[in-house]
Amino acid sequence: MTTSSNPPNSVTPDQTSGMWGGRFSEATDAFVAEFTASVQFDQRFYKQDIAGSIAHATMLAKVGVLTEAERDDIIEGLNTIRSEIEAGTFEWRIDLEDVHMNIESRLTQRIGITGKKLHTGRSRNDQVATDIRLYLRDEIDDILKLLERLQKGLLGLAAKNVNAIMPGFTHLQTAQPVTFGHHLLAWFEMLIRDTERLQDCRKRVNRMPLGSAALAGTTYPIDRPYTAELLGFEAVSENSLDAVSDRDFAIEFNAAAALIMMHLSRMSEELILWASAQFKFVNIPDRFCTGSSIMPQKKNPDVPELIRGKSGRVFGDLISLLTLMKGQPLAYNKDNQEDKEPLFDAIDTVRGSLMAFADMIPALVPNIEIMREAALRGFSTATDLADYLVKKGVAFRDAHEIVGKAVALGVAEEKDLSELTLEQLQQFSDLITADVFDKALTLEASVNARDHIGGTSPKQVEAAIARAHTRLEQLYA
Numbered sequence: 001m002t003t004s005s006n007p008p009n010s011v012t013p014d015q016t017s018g019m020w021g022g023r024f025s026e027a028t029d030a031f032v033a034e035f036t037a038s039v040q041f042d043q044r045f046y047k048q049d050i051a052g053s054i055a056h057a058t059m060l061a062k063v064g065v066l067t068e069a070e071r072d073d074i075i076e077g078l079n080t081i082r083s084e085i086e087a088g089t090f091e092w093r094i095d096l097e098d099v100h101m102n103i104e105s106r107l108t109q110r111i112g113i114t115g116k117k118l119h120t121g122r123s124r125n126d127q128v129a130t131d132i133r134l135y136l137r138d139e140i141d142d143i144l145k146l147l148e149r150l151q152k153g154l155l156g157l158a159a160k161n162v163n164a165i166m167p168g169f170t171h172l173q174t175a176q177p178v179t180f181g182h183h184l185l186a187w188f189e190m191l192i193r194d195t196e197r198l199q200d201c202r203k204r205v206n207r208m209p210l211g212s213a214a215l216a217g218t219t220y221p222i223d224r225p226y227t228a229e230l231l232g233f234e235a236v237s238e239n240s241l242d243a244v245s246d247r248d249f250a251i252e253f254n255a256a257a258a259l260i261m262m263h264l265s266r267m268s269e270e271l272i273l274w275a276s277a278q279f280k281f282v283n284i285p286d287r288f289c290t291g292s293s294i295m296p297q298k299k300n301p302d303v304p305e306l307i308r309g310k311s312g313r314v315f316g317d318l319i320s321l322l323t324l325m326k327g328q329p330l331a332y333n334k335d336n337q338e339d340k341e342p343l344f345d346a347i348d349t350v351r352g353s354l355m356a357f358a359d360m361i362p363a364l365v366p367n368i369e370i371m372r373e374a375a376l377r378g379f380s381t382a383t384d385l386a387d388y389l390v391k392k393g394v395a396f397r398d399a400h401e402i403v404g405k406a407v408a409l410g411v412a413e414e415k416d417l418s419e420l421t422l423e424q425l426q427q428f429s430d431l432i433t434a435d436v437f438d439k440a441l442t443l444e445a446s447v448n449a450r451d452h453i454g455g456t457s458p459k460q461v462e463a464a465i466a467r468a469h470t471r472l473e474q475l476y477a
């Protein structure tokens with residue numbers, strides 16, 4: 001890094017330092033200028049920066065700090081700059097450090113001295129805090145739409161599989177039969193909580209820091225509620241020091257994003273297992289898979305695998321932001337410039353993963369027969385036989401013992417409980433009668449018997465799907 005008084009690589013004083021260089025006696029070192037710049041990544045929220053500036057200028061004119069003509073010049077200039085950016089003709093300059101100064105500098109270049117008045121009563125500290133909130137608010141709304149699409153896809157697939165029976169697992173060992181629809185509704189519930197979390201987080205994102213200025217507020221007679229209304233903020237921040245400095249809203253978002261990824265990762269893991277030759281429970285359509293360059297038979301479930309992997313980076317993004325914020329004294333510190341990339345990465349990753357899932361779920365083809373055969377293996381109705389005996393007066397622990405012995409016979413004979421004869425079963429308890437097959441041992445009897453809210457019976461799953469549609473309507477109203 002160059003530190004001599006005549007730095008050869010310095011940017012000229014009329015570049016960045018034109019914005020704040022009054023008290024400096026030498027230009028910024030070129031490496032330092034680049035090292036401290038954020039325009040490479042914060043140009044992403046140019047739209048929000050411009051919207052914030054337009055609202056700010058409108059408010060300044062309302063309270064008489066700018067004339068109406070000045071306001072109109074500023075707004076027109078900013079609108080033109082937005083078009084330039086969108087047309088790809090805007091020249092982003094690293095020497096102008098960030099999105100804010102790039103746009104402001106171009107504004108002054110375009111409209112002259114009036115452009116220099118835009119920053120009255122404002123600081124980049126409250127400006128950037130406002131921009132990120134506006135940006136994140138928009139992204140949350142998009143992510144909520146993706147979640148809704150995925151949730152509807154799950155309900156659609158569940159509705160088609162209300163009666164399909166598969167083994168339910170604990171410890172990844174066959175436990176009890178469940179309906180495939182019920183399993184899908186478990187995924188649905190996870191995602192509903194994710195929606196609730198995002199909606200709740202959005203409330204705290206949607207507060208306006210603008211007006212906090214650098215840290216203490218401003219001497220101009222600003223009308224913050226008016227600016228907030230123009231920008232669609234629910235309320236203004238209550239404390240200027242807090243508003244310019246804390247990034248807890250971004251941390252909250254990243255936590256919600258991490259939970260979404262954790263859920264998608266669990267679903268991915270199940271899809272990967274189910275798509276294997278050992279399970280064959282589902283077929284993931286070819287367009288979501290890739291082959292192997294060496295093994296001609298391979299069809300790899302890349303999309304779920306990648307999403308399972310990508311959950312790791314979003315967890316990392318959460319930890320980055322927590323660590324970034326920890327130990328920062330009030331108010332703004334340059335550390336906060338590092339909030340953007342972990343936030344953007346979490347947003348991008350969650351969006352992409354949800355989009356892939358929302359496309360893939362309705363396209364899944366379950367192999368219902370294979371699921372059913374799997375449910376018939378592993379003694380999945382053993383608990384039902386125990387419950388059957390309990391209903392006939394046997395204490396549960398004794399029933400457990402009796403069924404354990406029946407299972408041992410099944411293991412020895414390589415037969416499911418339902419494939420043992422009545423005589424074979426009766427050697428363990430004479431309370432077992434011919435109705436045992438219909439009442440306990442068949443897969444249908446087992447799932448039908450779990451007939452209460454939250455249970456796996458087809459009837460309950462159907463009712464749960466109907467309720468789920470109503471819940472979605474309420475949630476996204």
Ligand code: ARG
Pocket residue numbers: 038042097098124125128332334336337338
């Ligand atoms: N680029 C900066 C950031 O992202 C904007 C705020 C700069 N404020 C300051 N006092 N240097 O945090």
